[in-house]
Amino acid sequence: MKAPIIIGEKLTIDEHQGALVDLQRLAGIGTLTAGVAHEITNPINVITATCNNLLGQIADDNLDTDELLHYIEMIDQSAWRCARLIRTLRNYSYLNGQEFVSRDLNLIVEAALILISYELERQYNLTIETELEKNLEPINCDQNRITQVLINLMVNARDAMAETGGVMSIVTWSIPDENAQGISISDTGSGIDPEVMPTMFEPFVTTKPMGLGTGLGLAIVSQIVEDHHGRITAENCPEGGASFTIILPCHQPNEVIVNRN
Ligand SMILES: Nc1ncnc2c1ncn2[C@@H]1O[C@H](COP(=O)(O)OP(=O)(O)OP(=O)(O)O)[C@@H](O)[C@H]1O
Numbered sequence: 001m002k003a004p005i006i007i008g009e010k011l012t013i014d015e016h017q018g019a020l021v022d023l024q025r026l027a028g029i030g031t032l033t034a035g036v037a038h039e040i041t042n043p044i045n046v047i048t049a050t051c052n053n054l055l056g057q058i059a060d061d062n063l064d065t066d067e068l069l070h071y072i073e074m075i076d077q078s079a080w081r082c083a084r085l086i087r088t089l090r091n092y093s094y095l096n097g098q099e100f101v102s103r104d105l106n107l108i109v110e111a112a113l114i115l116i117s118y119e120l121e122r123q124y125n126l127t128i129e130t131e132l133e134k135n136l137e138p139i140n141c142d143q144n145r146i147t148q149v150l151i152n153l154m155v156n157a158r159d160a161m162a163e164t165g166g167v168m169s170i171v172t173w174s175i176p177d178e179n180a181q182g183i184s185i186s187d188t189g190s191g192i193d194p195e196v197m198p199t200m201f202e203p204f205v206t207t208k209p210m211g212l213g214t215g216l217g218l219a220i221v222s223q224i225v226e227d228h229h230g231r232i233t234a235e236n237c238p239e240g241g242a243s244f245t246i247i248l249p250c251h252q253p254n255e256v257i258v259n260r261n
Pocket residue numbers: 152156157160187189190191192193196200205206207208212213214215216217218219241242
């Protein structure tokens with residue numbers, strides 16, 4: 001674990017960047033928590049309703065074993081769903097400093113979607129489509145930071161479609177020749193303003209009104225991708241909307257293999 005950063009202490013550029021990345025992640029967690037809290041309401045309602053049915057039928061003495069098993073399964077699945085939501089949010093809130101471990105890229109996509117899909121689908125009425133290549137080999141990466149990259153890109157896609165609605169698509173694929181994997185996040189929104197395109201990965205470049213965007217999202221995304229020795233490109237799609245593509249190597253130079261669950 002990295003030593004805590006003490007305010008007033010002279011920091012190197014790297015430490016500043018690491019602290020900024022962590023701060024940006026923490027700043028976004030409030031919104032994600034609200035979405036996750038809403039998501040937890042559904043399984044909890046299922047648990048309470050199922051318990052009520054169960055108690056009613058026990059009182060009436062008309063519960064057979066099959067029904068009992070069915071009720072228990074519903075309670076079990078809903079409790080697991082709650083636990084998974086909370087675990088994902090808690091993991092994303094950890095401040096571990098940079099930590100490279102062996103991870104499945106598709107599971108990172110799923111973690112990002114667990115955190116943000118409620119907001120996108122229910123609050124913004126957007127459709128999410130995924131096309132995730134099966135059986136990707138694990139890649140060596142900082143899970144929290146790659147999740148942060150995906151969430152930043154998804155929030156941008158959300159903003160680009162906030163008024164019109166639309167579809168956000170996430171695709172993953174392997175690139176065996178390069179021993180790398182690709183991930184793209186595309187939307188059917190406004191498209192990237194051509195004036196912003198050349199500078200949008202620099203800090204504080206934003207087209208959003210004051211208070212709605214700091215212009216740090218893509219700067220942090222490109223910093224994290226660079227830290228992973230990967231690359232990122234962006235383009236406007238001919239049929240409208242924008243598409244961001246990230247290529248990540250499966251292994252890092254001087255990689256120490258750590259398998260953590
Ligand atoms: N998917 C997208 N569609 C259209 N424009 C985009 C998209 N993603 C980024 N942009 C453009 O790039 C600019 C910079 O994005 P960036 O994420 O760095 O900052 P921001 O979203 O404006 O603010 P912040 O992320 O700090 O809240 C955006 O203001 C927007 O003009």
